[in-house]
Amino acid sequence: MTPAIVFSPEPLLVERSNLSLFARYWSAKRGASFADNVDLYRESVRDAKGFWNAFVESSGIQLEGDTSVVWEGSTVRDAHFFPNAKLSFAANLLTPQRPAFRTSGGNLQWVDPNDPAVISVDETGRVETLTRRELEERVRRVAQALKDRGIGVGDRIFGLCRLTASTLVAHLATLAVGAIWSSAAPDMGIELLIARAGQIAPRLLFVDATYPYHGLGRDNRERIAEITGRLPTVERVVVLDNHSIQTNGPQVESFSTLLLSPSLSGPFETFSFNHPALILFSSGTTGLPKCIVHGAGGTLLEHLKEHQLHCNVGPGDRVLYHTTTGWMMFNWLVSALAAGAAVVLYDGSVSHPEPDALFRRVSEQGVTVFGTSPAYLQYCRDAGVCPRETLPLNKLRLLLSTGSVLFESLFDWVGENVGNLPIHSISGGTDIVGCFVLGSPNAPVYRGESPAISLGLDVRAAVSTPRGVEIQGLPSEGNITGELVCPTPFPSRPLGLFGDSDGSRFEAAYFSDHLGVWTHGDTIELTSRGTARILGRSDGVLNVRGIRIGPGEIYRVVELFPEVAACCAIEQKAPGEPGGSRMVLLVQMAPGANLSRPLTLKIKKELSTRASAAHVPAAIVQVSDLPKTHNGKLSERAARDAANGEPVKNRSSIKNTACLDEIAVHPDITAARSET
């Protein structure tokens, strides 16, 4: 049954949207028009090279060199986009160009240098605004300072930093000199930080010595001293908030010193389209976090397409995505600069000093595009927050949500409590630093669904059929459900994994489940209306309240307890919990040991301290055995299916199936299924 439409765009706005203008541009170029949005999507996949070529020509992206070769290589595994082009990621963000598809009408000047580029707000109410001109000047100074200190192409820079204008300057300056940026929020647990930063051998750290949270200032200096002591490659620490800090070795400088440097002169240097720009981290089911290397051109191209065409972002927009520097939505948010928008950075608690603090900032700063998560929307609902009644939100025109599944009831809550505006449930992730499914300014919003598939991305479902697994695209009628895969090249496919010299880990992570096809790890439903619904993870990775957690990060801590023989972390569907799921840790105890309450609390405390609060399970449950495959490998998937009361898909590959039955009926597990 087709779900209800909860929002329909105004025909006049559809007529003038970037997407419509681009569609006209591409239609004229190819000599044929599109029947509708779904036809446009299908054509962008069928003729993906034509689509990307038209977008590069018309979006205003600034590339040098030959752009006639859209990609070289024949598969999604080995393709490289625009191999003969060069760009400056920083210049594209700082000084965007008017898209050719918008040449008619409007102001000839695309972005005024005196327009705000970044508005940085924190929970104390402090606001710092930089114009385009001011932002560029600061970036040029810090870029020159980095060059003077010997930082250049390929060097890794790690930010342990708040979401502020200074962090943005540091990030853009890093990109400007061709170095590689990576970052984490200041409150990340030390072991997690070392597991990430330690792998990429950074030469320089940008840090914030303090950060506000919920009205309480937190001091990070002791942690910074410990971290720098455990990262031997770090030569220099730059303190963004200019406090004095002590380290055992690396030289310390204040950010204000870097801002006194002379300004980098001339045009920004350009680097190859596939020059590494970012390293993001993603936790799998085993081993250390993956260090995912993303290229400058692919990231920018995908982001610009998502901002311009899917979110209709342009000059005059103010985009706020509620994120930290440790989530890929930080990188996504920053790229809104390339579409001509100002970015609003919010640092602090979402509910301090008022329960509706975040919506209040959205209102005060005239935010037009606000991104958040199901967990936040659920908090607002549970806390009785009703922004529509208490705050002027007349500038807000689009709400985005990502991180986990956005359930139908939250679509209703938004309509009733925020206003009559589209809510786009967007999904993709760190692995592709972008989205596979998202919204469209031209499409209606169906309750519970993402309105569109990302243009140019061949999103398919690996569907189990009586004939075996078949990889299927948008159906001609009805719906299909399967594992999300992408068989053809897309620009923001990572360049690889840092330190994975033979590519074997990259291959195993993304291309082994369906040979040679990008396998994303989500379960997707595709409809003939061109919409989609993400149904959750298809692998053993946990997504708890929008935070992705690799079970391996849990196991590394729990194995410190001799009382525990083995454990298995799973995400259980729990309708009553924020985000609709909770983490359960199943433990098999050592002979003679029992799971007492003091031990339960001790395990939780260790996870909180060594990893993070997000790593603490909602429940720790003792079981007599854990499901293992015939090869002896722990199967989180089997345990998860059992805990959810669903058929265990890989039951035939489990050697000790009796434990699945024990998990399925355990009272500590079944109770959560029925709560709403």
Added chain:
Amino acid sequence: MSYPLVRKRVIDWLDDQYHFGDAEKLIRNDEASFLDGGVLDSLGFVQLCLFLEKTYRFKIDRKSLTRENFDSLGKIVRYVIGHKDFKGAA
């Protein structure tokens, strides 16, 4: 008789969710402010509110989720016991 029982429920919940055995130590005394003492933030208050509603099967008016009613252990316990639909702490 209800006060110690409700109090223990709240302490156990704080330990399970946030303080992992240290809640009693952190609270110092029943009238100390949760917000000022870093015992609970406003997101946590909403979670506590949901827990109390589920445990004691009554509704808490979100407008009553104020410092006056909820910002210390003593205030929370008295609020629960004084709720018109409170049927006992067992």
